[in-house]
Amino acid sequence: MIYLDHHATTPVDARVLEAMLPYFTERFGNAASKQHAFGWAANDAVERARKQVAALIGAGSKDVVFTSGATEANNLAIKGAAEARRGPSTALGTGERDHLVTVVTEHQAVLDPMRRLERDGWRLTVLPVASSGLVDLAELERAITARTALVSVMAANNEIGVLQPIKEAAALAHAQGAWFHTDAVQAVGKVPFDVEALDVDLASLTAHKLYGPKGAGALYVRRPSTSFRASPSTSLGGGNGRVVKLAAQIDGGGHERGMRSGTLNVPGIVGFGHAADLARVEMAGEATRMAGLRDRLLAGLRAKTAGMSVNGAMAARLPGNLNVSFAGIDGEALLVSLDDIAVSSGAACTAAEPSHVLVALGLSKDRALASLRFGIGRTTTQAEVDYATAKVSEVVARLRQLSPV
8 A cells, every 4th residue: 555645644753753752651750740760750751852843943942832633723823812912801893803814725624613703793804815726815905904913824835835925914913913823734844834934823733744743732922032921811022023822722720831831742752753853854854855856756757647737836846745636537537536545635624525725726526536635644655646647647547448538
């Protein structure tokens, strides 16, 4: 079986697993237990991992809040920022900030919290994208007003791999006093991502997209250079005098400096840190190799398969991503026929329906369902790419013969 679905998840790197194993057994302490050596060792491991994750994104270690994954990080960023900006006594519709902005191609882990807030009375603007998958910065600028509390634009799309203009989008948000959040799950560890250079306020991360374990994630939160004040609504300073506040969404002990209560997943966090360290060192070389394999796959499919089109812009795309659609093909039959290649037609959580991302690009339902997302990863070989090229081309030709359009 050939695995070409690295946007859904990645295998845990053997080096990451090796780093994690002691924290399941002899170093099993609770990182919050500060009275004995078991707790001290666990806490030291967590803080080392915090520094490793921070180094990957150009942050300070105290800017990193560990979570159970990117979904929790997105919820904490979006709901926590909205609650903090609204304040405890400000009614929606009368307060200074009661508006949110995001993009139609975001992951459901961003869209669903946004829609929950909309049901609770927030005004929400969901911007369209061009056929390239890119947001129009002029439209974004028009959407953001003096009442906008938060703007959320993902760094790299999980389906079509398109890289959004994050620095420019953040600048537009800040010009109106809004905070800027990005779901950076697919970008971090694959392409350069520096929170200071991009000037983002909040960024969601997860370990299992960069060869770390599932169940470990983080939220970058810009903080002040002065002492940290932990409270249910924790003030965190931003660049250029910005002050970011998050209202905690999980209560019960004040862990993670008041922003995320709960016993930390020490083995998972250790794995996250080690995976981040490996990505920081190896990312440039991996990106070049994966882009070469991706381009080889695309060239091969184009040479052997008619009626194929690429979904999303190629110029600004993750190096290991290729998303293509085939005219005149039944999508379900296509996936079933690729029985020895792990690919998908959309995000892992919505595979039964046509991708909302592809529909937003203007594809019909049938064309969206007849699409394949290839995710090339660290262990993908040229032989696997060549096999996938031949197999997909053969299946598409056979399905067209069976049901010509």
